[in-house]
Amino acid sequence: MSTFTAPWRNMSAIRTGRSFDLGKMNLSQLWFAYLTYPTILLYFALITGAAWAAIHFSTSLWMTLIPVPVVIVVYPLAWYAIHRFILHGRWLYRNHWTASLWKRIHFDHHQDPHLLDVLFGSPLNTVPTMAIITMPIGGLIAGWSGAFCALSTALIMTCIYEFFHCIQHLAYKPRWKWVADIKQLHVLHHFHDEDGNYGITNYVPDRLFSSFYREARDRPRSKHVFNLGYDIEEAHRYPWVMDLTGSPPKDRPDGARPAASRTTPDRNRAA
Numbered sequence: 001m002s003t004f005t006a007p008w009r010n011m012s013a014i015r016t017g018r019s020f021d022l023g024k025m026n027l028s029q030l031w032f033a034y035l036t037y038p039t040i041l042l043y044f045a046l047i048t049g050a051a052w053a054a055i056h057f058s059t060s061l062w063m064t065l066i067p068v069p070v071v072i073v074v075y076p077l078a079w080y081a082i083h084r085f086i087l088h089g090r091w092l093y094r095n096h097w098t099a100s101l102w103k104r105i106h107f108d109h110h111q112d113p114h115l116l117d118v119l120f121g122s123p124l125n126t127v128p129t130m131a132i133i134t135m136p137i138g139g140l141i142a143g144w145s146g147a148f149c150a151l152s153t154a155l156i157m158t159c160i161y162e163f164f165h166c167i168q169h170l171a172y173k174p175r176w177k178w179v180a181d182i183k184q185l186h187v188l189h190h191f192h193d194e195d196g197n198y199g200i201t202n203y204v205p206d207r208l209f210s211s212f213y214r215e216a217r218d219r220p221r222s223k224h225v226f227n228l229g230y231d232i233e234e235a236h237r238y239p240w241v242m243d244l245t246g247s248p249p250k251d252r253p254d255g256a257r258p259a260a261s262r263t264t265p266d267r268n269r270a271a
């Protein structure tokens, strides 16, 4: 640990443009950036508020807590469907009114997976989505108390999921096997074939709906892995995302070399 430097020093060196760049950070710098990030702090505040409301409206602690395991099962399935059919669908960028949303919520992350700004969802999108998916479930089980318990559970899961998603794009090799495994699977989603391994921390839905693959050699490499199908041709037909970006879609992130010259450990690092 002789090379330890306080994570809050030298923060400008780990930015690209206005965003933190996970490719330039170590684990303690990630912890610091994560725990001071406004979106995450907002989630922490909302978790506290929702938990308070769940207890405030509660008549029986057991009834209030039943939504917890239900949300733990249902929420990853909902996320899987959103990631696969909405974020990787082709229709959001084909519509003038949804193009900027699509760019913000997924295209920018696949164009440059290291940038923390676009890795975290915007709370304006994520919080209503969580509320719409989980509050009716909790409400059916235990009224307002259950609804707020369900929302709180979803917010906690989102914080955990966002942290592991950061680790998956951080230039470091996780010590825990489970973390290394999910990192490898997500790296394949970003650098090999985007039409698979949609789960970030939970790959049960991928196995259930046969979009799971273990290794690069299981599938051919997708030519849309960085642009999600929004290539130059599509950009000319549906220009809104390109106009907002100010440049044509990239075939690979800045600084990445062509796939052929990339070796496996290097690709791991590049993730």
Ligand SMILES: [Zn+2]
Residues within 6 Å of the ligand: 109, 113, 165, 169, 186, 190
């Ligand atoms: Zn990612």
Ligand SMILES: [Zn+2]
Residues within 6 Å of the ligand: 083, 087, 088, 106, 110, 189, 194
């Ligand atoms: Zn994706």
Ligand SMILES: [Zn+2]
Residues within 6 Å of the ligand: 113, 114, 169, 270, 271
């Ligand atoms: Zn990466």
